[in-house]
Every structure is written in C-alpha cells, then in structure tokens.
Amino acid sequence: MTAQVLVLYFAQSVELTGLKEEELPDVPTPISSRDLWTLLLRRHPRLAALQHHVILAVRQQYVAVGDQVVTLADGDEVAVVPPLSGG
C-alpha cells in the first residue's frame, strides 16, 4: 500500500530543501517513522544537518524518529519542524 502525503517544511528545513511543501505520491504505508525520515533524507540529503534535532509530525501529532509505525492515508500532512532559537 502507498499513500499520497503532503510534506510541510518549517524553519531551517525550508532552506535545506528549498521548499515550503511538496506532495509525495507513493509513500509506503504502514511505515516506521525512521523509514519515513530516511525517505525524506534521500530526497533532500541536506536535511541530514537536522538529524537528531528535528520534530516530525504526522497529522499534527508528534512522532519520535524511531521504531514507531505510522499508517498514512491520502492527503495526510507530514511536518518537518526544526527548533527556532531566535528572539
């Protein structure tokens, strides 16, 4: 099974990918959050700079990058959120 998801990029991930959002047509599902992150890294190798410091969210829910398995449906939002520290 695959799903078409919308990936939203925030803060530094916008610079690293050059995108604010993109549609990914064939994301396998169910998928572990680690594999989902790896899939994004393959598309945008520069995202590696955020490894271990990024929040991944699926359908506005925090997902720890690891073994957690997520089930995706068409139209689901995946958000890549690095921390901001300015003020």
Added chain:
Amino acid sequence: MAQEVCCLKAQLKEKEKEIAALKKKLAQLEKSHPTVLELHDKVTPLTPLTSNPALSNEDIMRYSRQLLLPDLGVRGQLNLSKTSVLIVGCGGLGCPLAQYLAAAGIGRLGLLDYDEVELSNLHRQVLHGEENQGQAKALSAANAVKRLNSTVECIPYHLQLSSDNAVQLIQQYDIVADCSDNVPTRYLVNDACVLSGKPLVSASALRMEGQLTVYNYRGGPCYRCLYPLPPPPETVTNCSDGGVLGVVPGIMGCFQALEVLKIASGHGSSCGQQLVMFDAQDARFRSIKLRPKQPGCAVCGENPSVTQLVDYEAFCGSAATDKCLKLNLLSKDQRITVQDYKSIMDDAGPHLLLDVRPLVEVDICHLPSSLNIPLSSLQERKSEHLQLLQERISELKQQMAGDCRPPVYVICKQGNDSQKAVQVLDKMSGSEVDNIAVKDISGGLMAWAKRIDPTFPQY
C-alpha cells in the same frame, strides 16, 4: 570682527536653546518616573510579594474591561497581582510580553538582559526608544513598563544568566518566560525551571516564523524531552544573520503574554503539550500535539542524569549570545586583511572580487567592482553561476600575461561565509573551473566599513 561676534552670539543662542530643551526633557522624565529603578547586577533575595485582599476603586476602573470577562473576573485579577514572572531576554519577544503583563496588572516582573540597546534593535524591541541607545535593556524596559503601570513592581537585572545564578533567581518567581535568543540559554532556563518546578512559557522567532510551547507544565514535556541534543552550532541561524520581521516576535511575545496570563490567573494554559507554530507568510497558526514528559529525559525523567545545572556553552558548543561567532577555517596564507585588499584595489592589478552574500544583502550595499555569487550557489554548483565565474576567470587570464593563476578575493559580511567559499573554490580550482588563486578577505565588508571606508553602511 563684528561678523565673528555675530556668529558666536548665534551659536550661543543655539546652545541655550538646546540646554532648555534638555532641561525640559529631563523634567518630563523625572515627572514620569518618581521612583528611580535600581539596576541589579546580581541575584539578591526578594521580599515576598504582598497580596491585596481586594481590588481598590482605581484597580476596578483600570482593569474594568478585563474584569468583565468571566474568564478572568475579580478572582483572576487578584491572582495576577499575586504572581511574579521572570522574563529572560528584553528583546523582540520580551518587550511586548512585558508590556502586556504590566498592562494587565501582573504583581512583579523580573526583567533580565545582559545587553545594551542598539539602533538595530528598535525595529522589533518596542519598549526601547532612540534615546535609550547604549542603556541597559533591562533598565530601559523596566522604565517603559513603569510608565505604563506604576503599580507593577519591576526588577531589572543587568546580568548574564548562568549555571551559578539561574536556580537562585528562578526559584524566586512563579512563572518563567524564555525570550532568549540563543540555544545554551534555552537549555539553561529549561533545566533551572525543571529543577525549581516552575512552568516555562517559551517562544522563539526568526525571519517570518515563530514557535511557542509551555514546558514543564502539568505533566507535559520539558525542552530536553523534545530536543535531548543541542543542534550543531553551525546549523543555528540567529536574528542578526537570518533577519526577522519585527512584528513576528511581536506576535509571539503577545502570545506568550496570553499564556502567562492564563496560568497566572488560574485559568491554565492549553499549550503544555502543544507546539504552536506561526507562519507569517501565510498568516497561519498550526499546532502539533506533543508527547507527555519522557521517563527517559535527562532532566525531568525518572532517573535524571542532570540533577544540577551544567556548563551549557560546553554542552551546546556555542556561546550564550546571538552575536556572530568568528570562524577560523583557513590558514594564514589563505587570508588577507581589508587593508591588503585596499592596496590591491589601488594598484588596479587584474583580479576578481567575489561577493558570496545572498542577493538580498548585496542589495543593501556592495563594493562596486564585485561579482555576486552566493555561497549556496557555489555549494550547490549552480551551473549558470559556475559559467559566469568561468567567464570572468577567462577574461582575467586574457588580461594577464603567461599562464599564472588569476587571483580571486572572496568577501562577505563578516568573514565567515567567505572562508567557506574559499574552501569550495579551492576544491573547484583546476577541475570545475580554471586554476585560480583564492583568498579570503578577513572580517568582510563590516571590517571594510570600520577600517577603510567609514561611509560604507553597516548592518
């Protein structure tokens, strides 16, 4: 002779006018601040906040519009007057936060900042005025807040929050707001709040985005639960590098004020297990539901390894400031000073001056002879830019006799990106472009403005 006397008289009159204006200004200021605020340069014990059993008639009139809200009411207002809030950072977030907390009638405000007011702060740090330049931000903010509401007790702290003073300071307050501008301070404030059991209303802003979460609150996560490891310092962008539209921290600071007021009044915050993100481009807020606090967290978990404050600058590998750090990536012979470049320019020898800043910065100011190719284009090997570079190198080679390597001098704002560009160009030299002799101009355009051309703009 007569003319000189006339001229002196006119000058004297002008000066007298100036003195009169200054006297007037001073009188006005003294009138508006009957009590002179004392700037604290160290943490001292505070007397307990005295609580009023009831609202005075003046309180009722002043706060009437919010007393009418069932969400606040008299009880909520009295709760505000009993609450003390420590604001860490009196900048783009801290200014609007302090302003609304004071206006709403918070009992005590601790205002902490180590910096002084600069001209480049004024577009977003709205409590400070032109006349406050050079003044401690904590004092400037406290004076502004006092003008707004003299019943609020203000304590300005002109000090660097550190592992030695953070717990002692934070445990004297009920709620802490993180309005800081750097990663080490964010971890320090988080850990001190966890160790002291205080809720932490934390916001941040950069460019056109903001984030807000209330940490260590009602079973929710702390900053370390979300970010166990600090980001590598070279991946962190600060406001002085990345820029920020003033109103964006303004909105986030107001948002912090809202959550602080909800906690202080007894209503409670709904951001304890939520990361709220603000996108100013699309004028959109989004929320991410977070996990509860993590049993394995190093500071708020079940077996914490952090049981007292540590060295946060060492932990993060960066200084607790948003000032630009100076990189040193190159050897001495790969760098020249701005004075060296001035002589090269004066000698008019054939060379290429390559400005590697983003276009938006080149639009602010640039040296007339420079070619602009942003560092990111070099790193990504953008073909149109590489072609342009090769063309200019070929032109230089034609101008120069023999088969020597054309000299390329690389410049940016402060001399960090230019060093990275030199590394990239060194790799490209002889393969992706013809052989070149690349050197970095140390200190960049800001050094040029300071040492060579004082009319060149600084930003």
